[in-house]
Amino acid sequence: MTDITYSIVEHDGGWAYKVGDTFSETFPSHDAALAAARRAADEQEQPGETEGIVYEDKNAVWRQELSSGDDRPTTHVEDTK
Template sequence: MTVLTYKIVEHDGGFAYKVGDVYSETFRTHDEALAAARLAAAEQRAPGDPEEIEYETEAGQWRVEHAAGDDRPDTEVLDGDAQAGGAQAGDVQAGDA
């Protein structure tokens, strides 16, 4: 199963959470960024409704697939400021909300 990691980092004069190479908006405080990361991680795990999805491939062909809505990734929040010695697995993990 896919695991998405939300990492709290200093960014643009404040704090943000980062997933892969993508940053969230900048928050004034570390605690605000941490709260936002916890919420985003929980929402990412929430199941959706089954539906048909349509998208265009890189080759320019359209595809239609059925999305069950229950294939959500596991998530975790890494909070380097709350852990001595650097970022460690932290606050929100799969199944927590």
């Protein structure tokens, strides 16, 4: 099982959540970024249909995979404020 952590950070004159090295859009307040991170984390854990996905990896290579709808990660929201 994969663990994903959403971290709330100051970013680009506001607040964002970060997963690995990737930032969300910038929010005007800490609370708005925290609410968005919690919503994204909750959605990430919801089961769905088995679907094909396409994504770009950290080496800028596009990948195609089949994602099982019941293979969901465990998510955490880390708020250091």
